[in-house]
Amino acid sequence: MLDLVFWLFFAPVLLISLTVHEFSHGFVAWLCGDPTPKYAGRLTLNPLKHLDLLGTLTLFLTQAIGWAKPVPVNPNYFRNPWRDMALVAVAGPLSNLILAFLFAFTLQALEAFNSSPSISPFQKLLYLGTRVNLALAIFNLLPIPPLDGSKVIVKYLPREYRYNYLRLEMIGFLIILFLALTGLLHLIINPILSLLMNIIFYLTSLPFS
Secondary structure, eight states: OHHHHHHHHHHHHHHHHHHHHHHHHHHHHHHHTHHHHHHOOSSSOOOOGOOOHHHHHHHHHHHOOOOOOOOOGGGGHHHHHHHHHEEEEEHHHHHHHHHHHHHHHHHHHHHOOOSSSSSEEEEEHHHHHHHHHHHHHHHTTSSSHHHHHHHHHGGGSSSHHHHHHHHHHHHHHHHHHHHHTTTHHHHHHEEEEHHHHHHHHHHGGGOOO
16 A cells, blocks of 8 residues: 555655656767757656656556656767767766755755754655665666666677677566565665765765764
C-alpha cells in the first residue's frame, strides 16, 4: 500500500530531478553539436516533455526504479563521438549531484537561522530532494547498459569490446529490474548513498559552523 503522504513529497521532487536530468543530457548534446534534442523539443524544463508513462508506472509499482523519456541523441554530429557521448551521459547524474548540493545547502541554511525545534514540511522536502538526487546519480552511474554509467565506461574500453558491451542494452533492463525486485539494488546503492549524504551535509554545513 502506497504511503500517500510520502508520495506527496516524493512525486514533485522526483519530477523536478528527472526533468533536470534529461534536460542536462540534451543541453550538453546540443553544446557538443547535436541539434537532435532541440528539434525533438527536449531543451526545456517542462516536465510534461520528459515524462514516460511506462517509467512512471514502473516507479509506482516497484517503488524503487523508474525513468523519464530518454533524450534522443545522434552521435554522428559529434566531433569525437565516444568522448562527447560520455560527456552527454555524465551530464545527467552530474545535474542530480548539483541539485542534491543545492537542496542540502538550502536545508542547512534554514536550520542555521531557524530556532524552532520542529521540522517543517519544507525542510522535509529539502531533505528528500537531497536524498533522491543522490540516489538518482548513483543509480544512473551504475555500469549497466543502458544506464549513463555504461556510456561513460565504454569510452575507456578497448575498441574491440565497446560495441559488444553496449549490446547488453537488450538485457540491461531485465538485469536492473531483477536487482530492484530482489532488493539487491538497495544493497548496492544504500551504502554509497549513506556515505554521500554524510559528505554533502558536512560540506554544506561548513559556512554556518
